[in-house]
Amino acid sequence: MKKDLDEKIMKEWAGFLLAYKFALDEVRTKLNILNEELQIIHDYNPIEHIKTRIKKPDSIINKLKSKQLAVTFENARQYVRDIAGVRVVCSFTTDIYEVLEMICSQDDVEVLEIKDYVKNPKPNGYKSLHAIIRIPVFLSGGALPVTVEIQIRTIAMDFWASLEHKIYYKYNKGIPSPIQTRLKEAADIVSALDSKMLALKNEIT
16 A cells, blocks of 8 residues: 555656656757857857756655645745756856846746856855746646746856765765865866956957
8 A cells, every 4th residue: 555655646746847847848948049049150159068957856845844844746836946957057157147148038938036156156165157937838738837947157167066066965064174165265266267268268259
């Protein structure tokens, strides 16, 4: 009986998350079209690569519990805004804002929130631009608005963030102070590298 119940619950979660998968497909398609258009018309593509992910049910449940909310699909839809995530990695810092403008200016994209950690980095040195958007997904029952988090950063920022994330979990979210200091120093180096590469790009164009 428990096995049947578990299978039923997992099937319900799979059905709930399906709309988020479709939303990610939609956002990826939008970004690929914009990137290809720029490449053909202007001989320039600002997007290096795109990664997508969907939160697992246990992660969504833990987030709801941390917010002291009942574990329901409606609460997940309303209060967990990063169930569907897209990471866009660009070449230069200026590309970040160009990509943001291109995606957010589309008629069917509703911008809910923007957090600019590029201009205002986190204390640990983390830099990225986060945008929470909502787009319609057209299912058999009609259009369903789905929330998607988009993170846009440079290659250098992505390199730093990926390694910091691994270190963060290696130390069980409690990174020793000396390592925090060195990570911040590395973030400063990454920032300087981005600035230097942008200056070189501007010099030759």
